[in-house]
Amino acid sequence: MNEPLILAAILILAAGTFSLRVAGPLMRARFELSERTRQLLSTAAIVLLAALVATATFTAGHTHAGIARPLGVLVGGLLAWRRAPFVLVVVAAAATAAGLRLLGVP
Template sequence: MTLWATVLTASAAAFGLKYAGHVVPHHWLEGPRTRRVTGLLPVALLAALVAVQTFTSGHALGLDARAAGVGVAVVALLLRAPFLAVVVLAAATAGALRAVGLAA
């Protein structure tokens, strides 16, 4: 399959999904299970993104300064630090480890 065929197929699939979202009957979307799943889906996707970006480098798994930064962020969140402080602490941790050469 060529690049353009792949792009056009993906575009058609995305349009079809968006259109299906408009034509699905509302009573299908208002059940308690559907509400629970749609409420938790963004959290699961964000957690997966953080895990992939933190613990992989190319095609390999590894631990480096990013993992230490996420660890510091988790501790700061458990201590109920403000979100901006969590981000700054995580970035400072990762930056400091990279600066001293302890992690790539």
């Protein structure tokens, strides 16, 4: 591909992304969602996030991630639930997974 075509593609994608970002606040005043719809959207966001966490926790590519990563995520999740500082959550989760792998746990 040549550079002008790549630049045009980038500009088109940037304009589309900006348009989608601006559309939400501009259209909010025109539509009124029912309380049931708001609850469903909130639940859908939580379910989507949980699915993303589960996928990232238990798989590595197309294979099982082993047990060290899920245990690290568990430690991080427990610390986050106990409202520990974010840096501590991340470091403890990483240290747990790294420590277990150092001990030979997959």
